[in-house]
Each structure stands twice: as C-alpha cells, then as structure tokens.
Amino acid sequence: MSTKLFLQYPKCSTCRNVSKWLKHNNIEVESRDITTDNPTRKELAAWIKKSGLPVSRFFNTSGRIYKEQNLKDKVKTASENELIDILASNGMVVKRPLVITGDLVLVGFNEEEWADKLK
Template sequence: MKTALFIHYPKCGTCRKAAKWLKENNIEVKDRDITKQNPTVQELKEWIKTSGLPIAKFFNTSGNIYKENNLKEKVKTASEKELLEILASNGMVVKRPILVANNLVLIGFNEEQWTEKLK
C-alpha cells in the first residue's frame, strides 16, 4: 500500500487512538492537521464518491459548530454544493479522522473496520 493520507485533529482522543493503531500496525501515513489544512470541495467530492457514504456521514455531529449552526436541519435540506462548501469552510465541521488510501476512504475510527479494510 502506498502511503495513506491521515487527516486528523491532534487534540481529538479518537484521532490519537487511530494514530496509535496505525503506528502499531506499521501503516505508513502522511499526517494532515484538519485545523491547519481544511479538506477542499474537490477532495471532499472525491472522498464521498470513493467512500460510498452519504455526505451527511462527513459531518462532525458532536462538534460545537454543528450544534451552534443547527446543521442537523441544514444537512436534511441543503444542496450537495452548499453542504460541500460548509464542510470545506472549517475542518472542525468534518468528522475525523479520515484515512484516504488505495481507493478507500474511512471516516471516523472503528478499529474492527480499519483492521478489516487495511490488513
């Protein structure tokens, strides 16, 4: 496997668990801090398509921005273009970690899923 892209928030406990798991399993990654480099609209489009998941799965539903801006309702009614722009506007709106590798995009850390997909 070529080097995977690991997009994370360093202060996030789940992201730290995922990083530890990657290291323990000798999976080489290129780190990217989501607060310093937001995913672009184009990247998000590609990742959503590759993942096969609905765009709603890419939102960090437990984050303050999601709650303060009532994004739960907006996700139900907004166009894909609007939702992509919201996601690309602030990395803290995006669910993390994200692992992008070999025609595979994993959102959030689920050890069982990551083991199945990456080993």
C-alpha cells in the same frame, strides 16, 4: 498500496488513539491536521464520491460548530453541493479521523473495519 492520508485533529483523543493504533499496527500514513490544512471542496467531493457514503456521514455531528450553526437541520435540506461547501469552510465540521488511499475512504474510527481494510 498507495500512500494513506490520515486526516486528524491533534487535540482529539480519538485521533490520538487512532494515531497510536496505526503505529502499533505498522500502518504508515501521511498525517494532516484537519484544522490547519482543511480539505478542499475538490478533495471532499472526490472522497464523498469514492466512499459511496452520503455526504451527511462526513459531518462531525458532536462538534461545537455543528451544534452552534444548527447544521442538523441544514444537512437534511441542503443540496450536496451546499453541504460540501460547508465542510470545506472549516475542518472542525468534518468527521474525523479519516483515512484516504487511492481506492478507499474510511470515515470515523471503527477498529474492525480499519483493521480489515488497512492491514
């Protein structure tokens, strides 16, 4: 399988737990801090398309920025291009953790799904 990119925020407890889970399951990943190396617009557009998920699934809905900027309403009305621009503007707006491989995008941690698709 191709290289797996693991996008995470090191201070996020879920991300830390997933990192341990990946190590425990001998799943090698290239780790990337989403706050210091934010996904680009081009990357996000490709990942959203590849995932088959709506762009709204890529938003960190429990994050401070999401709430402060009232993105809940914007996600319902903005175009996909506008939403991708918002995601590309700040890594803290992006749902995490993410794993991206050549043919797979996993958004948010679901242990059963990750085990099925990564092992």
